[in-house]
Amino acid sequence: MQEGLDLMPQIRDKARELLTSGAVDCVIGYERASDGLTARPLFAYEPNDVDKLIFDQTCAHNLARFLVNKRDSTVAIVAKPCDSRAINLLLAEKQIQRERVYVIGVVCPGIVEATWGQIGDKLQARCQLCREHTPLVYDFLVGEPPAEEPPAEPYHDVAEMEAKSAAEKHSFWAEQFARCIRCYACRQACPGCYCTECFAEQLDPLWVGIRIAPMENEVWHIIRAFHLAGRCIACNECERVCPVNIPLSLLNRKLEKDVLELFGFRSGLSAEAVPPLATFKKEERLGMSE
Amino acid sequence: MTQIISRKDLLSWLERLIGERIVIAPARSNGMVLFQRASRAEDIVLDFDNTALSPKESFLPLSEALFTVDKENGNIKLMPTTVDEETVFFGIRPCDARGMALIDAPLLAAPADALYQQHRARTTLIGLACSQAGPECFCTSMGIAPDDPSNVDIMLTKVDDSYIVQAITEKGKALLPSDLIAESEVMPPPAPSLQAVLTEGIVEVMPGVFEAPYWSRLADRCLHCNICAYVCPTCYCFDIRDYIDEGSIERVRSWESCQSPGFTRLAGGYDPRSTKGARLRQRFYHKLSYFPEHFGLIGCVGCGRCVRYCPVNIDIREVISDIQKLGAQSEC
Amino acid sequence: MNAENPFIPYLATLLSTADLTPDTKFLTVELDDPDVRDRFDYKPGQFAILSAFGLGEAPFCLVSVSYRGRQLEFAVRRIGTVTNALHELEPGAKVGVRGPFGNYFSLEQYKGSNIIIIGGGIGMAPLRPVINFILDHRADYGDLLIINGARTPQDLVFAPEFATWAQAPGSRLELTVDRGDADWTGREALVPDVVKELKPSAENAIAITCGPPIMIRFTLIRLKELGFTDSQIVTTLEMKMKCGLGKCARCNVGDKYICQDGPVFTLEQISKFMEQF
Numbered sequence: 077m078q079e080g081l082d083l084m085p086q087i088r089d090k091a092r093e094l095l096t097s098g099a100v101d102c103v104i105g106y107e108r109a110s111d112g113l114t115a116r117p118l119f120a121y122e123p124n125d126v127d128k129l130i131f132d133q134t135c136a137h138n139l140a141r142f143l144v145n146k147r148d149s150t151v152a153i154v155a156k157p158c159d160s161r162a163i164n165l166l167l168a169e170k171q172i173q174r175e176r177v178y179v180i181g182v183v184c185p186g187i188v189e190a191t192w193g194q195i196g197d198k199l200q201a202r203c204q205l206c207r208e209h210t211p212l213v214y215d216f217l218v219g220e221p222p223a224e225e226p227p228a229e230p231y232h233d234v235a236e237m238e239a240k241s242a243a244e245k246h247s248f249w250a251e252q253f254a255r256c257i258r259c260y261a262c263r264q265a266c267p268g269c270y271c272t273e274c275f276a277e278q279l280d281p282l283w284v285g286i287r288i289a290p291m292e293n294e295v296w297h298i299i300r301a302f303h304l305a306g307r308c309i310a311c312n313e314c315e316r317v318c319p320v321n322i323p324l325s326l327l328n329r330k331l332e333k334d335v336l337e338l339f340g341f342r343s344g345l346s347a348e349a350v351p352p353l354a355t356f357k358k359e360e361r362l363g364m365s366e
Numbered sequence: 367m368t369q370i371i372s373r374k375d376l377l378s379w380l381e382r383l384i385g386e387r388i389v390i391a392p393a394r395s396n397g398m399v400l401f402q403r404a405s406r407a408e409d410i411v412l413d414f415d416n417t418a419l420s421p422k423e424s425f426l427p428l429s430e431a432l433f434t435v436d437k438e439n440g441n442i443k444l445m446p447t448t449v450d451e452e453t454v455f456f457g458i459r460p461c462d463a464r465g466m467a468l469i470d471a472p473l474l475a476a477p478a479d480a481l482y483q484q485h486r487a488r489t490t491l492i493g494l495a496c497s498q499a500g501p502e503c504f505c506t507s508m509g510i511a512p513d514d515p516s517n518v519d520i521m522l523t524k525v526d527d528s529y530i531v532q533a534i535t536e537k538g539k540a541l542l543p544s545d546l547i548a549e550s551e552v553m554p555p556p557a558p559s560l561q562a563v564l565t566e567g568i569v570e571v572m573p574g575v576f577e578a579p580y581w582s583r584l585a586d587r588c589l590h591c592n593i594c595a596y597v598c599p600t601c602y603c604f605d606i607r608d609y610i611d612e613g614s615i616e617r618v619r620s621w622e623s624c625q626s627p628g629f630t631r632l633a634g635g636y637d638p639r640s641t642k643g644a645r646l647r648q649r650f651y652h653k654l655s656y657f658p659e660h661f662g663l664i665g666c667v668g669c670g671r672c673v674r675y676c677p678v679n680i681d682i683r684e685v686i687s688d689i690q691k692l693g694a695q696s697e698c
Numbered sequence: 699m700n701a702e703n704p705f706i707p708y709l710a711t712l713l714s715t716a717d718l719t720p721d722t723k724f725l726t727v728e729l730d731d732p733d734v735r736d737r738f739d740y741k742p743g744q745f746a747i748l749s750a751f752g753l754g755e756a757p758f759c760l761v762s763v764s765y766r767g768r769q770l771e772f773a774v775r776r777i778g779t780v781t782n783a784l785h786e787l788e789p790g791a792k793v794g795v796r797g798p799f800g801n802y803f804s805l806e807q808y809k810g811s812n813i814i815i816i817g818g819g820i821g822m823a824p825l826r827p828v829i830n831f832i833l834d835h836r837a838d839y840g841d842l843l844i845i846n847g848a849r850t851p852q853d854l855v856f857a858p859e860f861a862t863w864a865q866a867p868g869s870r871l872e873l874t875v876d877r878g879d880a881d882w883t884g885r886e887a888l889v890p891d892v893v894k895e896l897k898p899s900a901e902n903a904i905a906i907t908c909g910p911p912i913m914i915r916f917t918l919i920r921l922k923e924l925g926f927t928d929s930q931i932v933t934t935l936e937m938k939m940k941c942g943l944g945k946c947a948r949c950n951v952g953d954k955y956i957c958q959d960g961p962v963f964t965l966e967q968i969s970k971f972m973e974q975f
Contacts, residue, residue: 109679111501116679117587137678142586145642192674193501255396257419257428260626261591265677277628279779286607286620288428317677319418319593321396432705435751442751442792446703472945479945480703603947606705606940608754615752617705622948629948630938633756633778636911638937638951648950656953 083131083182086218087154090180091126094152100178104142105154106135111193117142129154131218133188134195138162138311141267143172152178156187158202160211161309161344162267167213168350169307171270181214183221202312202325205230212345234330249294249327255320256293262314262324263300268307275299301327306335306351309344367549369531373412375546376522376529381407382543383454390424391456392417401457410456412524415500416669420599421462422469424455425485428621432481432606435615449484454541456492461505461667463493463517465599471661473602490541493518499560502670504683507565510667512557523554530554563683564690565664571693572655578692582643584685587678588625590642594649594680595623597671600657603629624648650685700796704943707749707794708734713769714789719853722775722820723785724761727793728768735768740798742805742827743934743962747942748772749794750783757939757957759824760798763831770795773823773855799942801962803828803906803932805835812840814898816917818847818889818909822855824934824961825908833866842869843898847889847913851875851882872896890916893924900925906932918965928966935961935968 091103107118107128115135119142120126131154139153140162155163160181166172186203189196205228210221237245260276263269275283276296283299285292301324308328315324335341339352371379383389384404391410393402398418404410436443458466470486473479495513496503505512515521519538522529531547533539595601605622608615622629625645631637639645657665666682673681700706713726727748729735740746740760749755756778762771776785787793805828813832817825832839844863848854854873864871874885874892885892889909898905905926907917914933921931937956940948944958952971954960 110673110681110684111679114679119583119586141589145586192676192679257592257596257621259592259596259623261589261593261677264589264591273627277626280782282779285609286429286605286618287609288620313677317589317591317593319597319675321398442709444706444709444794446706472947475944477701477704477943479943480705602945604940604945605948606755606946608749608752610752617749617755619705619946622946624947624950632936632938633781638911651952652947652950656950659953 083218084129087131087180087182088126088129090216090218091120091129091152092123094178095120095123095126099150100152101149102146103129103152103154103180104139104146105129105180106131106137106139109192113195114190114192131182133185134190136187136190136200136313136316138265138267138313140166141265141313143177143267144270147172147176150176150178152180154180154182155211155214156182156184157206157208157211158184158309158311159267160213161208162311163213164344164347165268165307165309165351166270167347168344169354174347179211179214179216181211181217183210183217183219185209200312200316202310204228213347231329231333233326234333237326237330249297250290252322253293253297254290256288256297256322257320258288258293258296259319261317261319262322265313265317266304267311267313268304268309269300275303297322297324297327301331304328305331306339306341306353307343308332368552368554369547370525370528370550370552371522371531371543371547372528375543376412377407377410379543379546380404380410380456383456383541386452388451388453389456390421390453401455404456412457412494414457415496415498415503416459416462416671417457418671418675419597420465420669420671421455421458422465422599422602424453424489425466426469426473426482426602426604426621429618430481430620431609431616431618433617435617437615447481449481449488451488453489454492455489457494458491458518459496459669460493460512460514460517461503461508461510461669462599463491464505464508464510464514464667465669466491467517468600468657468661468663468665468667469602471663490520490537491518492538492541493521495521495523495554496558497524497555499558500670500674501561502673503560503668504563504670505668506560507563507683508664508666508668512560513554525552525555528552561683563686565686567693568654568686568689569658569664571689572651574696575689575692576647576651580688580692581647582641584680585642585646588642588646588680589677590625590627590645591677592621592623592625593675593677594672595625596621597675599667599669599671600653600665624652646680650682650689653682654686654689704796705941707747707755707796708738710770710793710795712787712789712791712793715787718773718855718857719775719848721777721853722773722855725772725774725784727770727772727795729770729795738768738770738798739764741802742831743802743824744798744800745824745939745942745961746770746772746795746797746799747939748774748780748784749796750780750787751792751794753783754780755794755796756780757799757942759827759934759961761823761826763827763834766830766834773820773826775820796942799957800960801958803934803962805831808904809838810840810902812899812901812903813842814903814905815842815844815846816889816893816905816907816909817845818913819849819853820855821907821909821913822846823908825906826856826859828906829863833863833869836867840868840902842866843896844869844871845874845889845892845896846871847874847876847887847892847909849876851879851884888916889913890920893917893920897924900927900930904930904932908934928969929964931965933963933965933968935963937961 103120106115109116186199207227630639653665944955949956
């Protein structure tokens with residue numbers, strides 16, 4: 077892991093100040109997990125709690141996912157650049173109020189591959205492709221914004237998949253989805269999946285049958301991905317939490333790429349821009365006649 | 367004297383079994399070790415900590431038809447699913463074998479769950495003692511030893527390049543390959559030692575901390591996914607609904623979890639357990655209070671899968687020790 | 699219950715359907731196998747699980763009394779997938795029946811007591827067999843007071859039986875609705891307020907109540923004000939039940955399984971549950 081990364085004191089001081097002054101009810105940040113190595117979300121309510129706050133390259137979670145649960149209070153949140161895009165998405169989709177969220181933005185050195193009990197030395201794949209190292213929305217910034225480097229070509233694996241035949245693509249995904257156990261961790265970890273009632277739980281109309289089996293899994297994953305087309309902010313939490321290693325990012329980024337090509341749109345870059353597939357304009361007739 | 371089988375002979379025995387019946391055994395798949403149907407003994411993994419998913423899937427499948435509806439010239443006949451094939455389940459760890467015994471308690475209680483009962487009866491369990499413990503393991507805290515043979519038909523314990531073979535049940539004895547087993551003087555190695563959490567008295571402490579704000583604070587970070595329940599070898603909650611596919615009707619049972627939003631929601635929308643804190647609390651109360659009240663044992667075997675896979679590190683060992691502290695405080 | 703495989707329903711035929719309210723139907727069902735039909739004994743408060751094949755199964759209390767005849771009666775309110783399907787069925791259709799499940803009202807134990815029945819909406823369903831049992835064994839019980847409420851007069855579930863209930867010796871039927879209509883001359887009041895107004899005596903009495911959660915909550919408060927103890931108040935819980943066998947753990951509340959330990963509980967028993975339902 078990167079040495080000399082010491083954003084912790086600044087985060088703690090700001091959190092303490094916000095809690096002591098009563099400016100916020102709670103600070104959502106990271107603390108050390110029970111393995112003594114990785115990180116987990118921390119909800120700090122008392123100034124005393126802030127000494128548990130940490131920030132390092134194991135702080136993978138996209139904490140913006142918790143903001144909708146805390147709609148009724150005023151909270152501060154520690155946000156990496158990718159998390160800040162999720163905050164913008166939630167603001168654009170009117171799920172949270174800007175004045176009730178205090179963003180402690182952190183300049184991010186990239187998050188390492190880690191599972192509970194084990195830290196790797198490689199950056200996560202999504203961090204290797206990261207284009208924003210400074211949060212896009214914040215009230216207080218921790219760390220020095222680096223000179224932004226031109227991003228690596230982000231879609232080489234998507235392009236490889238696109239080059240395959242429809243049959244090859246289908247057999248690849250059928251195999252991936254077949255092992256899904258429908259724990260819905262991908263949905264639950266996603267900051268963009270905030271529906272009060274998910275289509276997967278609706279009984280009338282019934283979208284996904286009761287069986288946890290290849291056909292239903294396919295329906296689940298395809299609709300999930302489509303609901304996030306042009307909304308996904310590529311934090312890749314869905315893939316990270318998947319207990320059976322389904323490469324969801326490949327699917328998400330295919331749709332991200334398509335929306336970029338079709339609409340020139342990347343989600344979460346501003347709090348005003350509503351994702352193209354989450355809006356409908358009268359002048360968009362999609363070639364249909366009256 | 368003990369009976370032993372060499373690694374090579376163990377694999378030939380497994381190869382022989384694969385020819386005779388269904389063999390489920392650990393195998394590598396997409397970066398994980400999972401129990402899978404084996405078609406070749408060489409795919410079977412003998413050295414692993416534990417599988418990513420628990421063995422329960424072989425006995426209580428993710429989804430299974432309870433019966434199909436046979437509609438012939440207006441007459442309806444219900445055709446129950448039956449389990450006809452004999453299965454050998456190889457490589458189950460002592461913690462997971464206890465897990466199956468725990469699921470037996472509710473599912474085999476009269477009137478027994480016929481389908482589950484058939485899966486259990488048609489399966490011979492070959493256990494594999496643990497020679498090392500993972501950082502998430504805490505079976506000893508749940509009264510299980512890493513080499514505990516109690517809940518399997520045959521127990522294998524690795525010694526150097528061989529395995530000590532113990533036939534625990536008659537069913538196990540019947541399966542043993544006498545031609546491949548040798549007598550030996552070897553002694554089993556000491557079981558690995560592992561981290562402990564104090565479980566003594568936890569069942570008694572639980573009722574007193576039900577209203578503690580602890581649960582809603584713990585639920586702050588809970589995502590309410592079903593990972594903990596689905597990787598757990600003792601969680602057995604299920605849902606039942608009908609499934610129609612091109613006119614054929616099945617009544618299907620599928621895994622379900624007390625963490626999922628629809629678990630207690632009634633038709634019409636009322637949900638008596640709608641808050642996150644209440645749902646997370648239900649998980650721990652079922653394991654640490656209600657299950658032991660009903661069946662005498664804590665509903666956890668210390669396999670540590672939920673510890674390893676929880677995306678937000680809700681660590682049951684930490685929860686148990688927090689509850690013990692809360693209990694001690696409320697006594698003062 | 700099918701002891702061999704308790705998940706396999708008995709086949710049965712829907713004999714007739716009748717509209718009880720705009721959203722509730724009265725279904726009469728007969729088990730196809732005569733042996734099963736003879737064996738299928740149940741007591742007031744018990745329930746069965748009805749299948750509409752292809753759409754699923756759901757629990758319903760048996761609103762008939764076993765000794766009057768072998769036909770099973772249900773009051774089904776259209777509220778979800780299975781109830782929708784059951785409403786669409788025509789007489790002659792095949793359905794599935796599992797059960798009987800659960801415990802029942804301790805009618806033996808209530809002998810000699812005055813009985814107060816307090817029901818709201820479809821909550822009258824489990825109370826109907828209790829009323830009919832008491833009327834059929836009239837001498838065994840003291841006074842019978844029935845307080846039945848609903849949203850509107852059309853939502854009073856067992857209206858065709860009101861005359862019988864009201865005219866039976868020693869019984870009194872008090873109806874109330876939230877909102878009356880042009881023809882309604884009766885009360886417009888909430889059920890708990892009617893309890894408060896009528897002040898039934900707690901002496902030698904048992905109060906049996908079922909209805910929507912909000913009605914139950916305030917009815918319990920009123921009954922306690924009148925001096926009813928927790929052991930004198932009995933209710934039947936509506937909790938999501940699936941298997942009916944104490945296995946699927948859907949209806950687990952505290953250390954109880956509603957489908958096995960319940961659905962009938964005294965308030966004394968419920969207050970020992972840790973969770974509030």
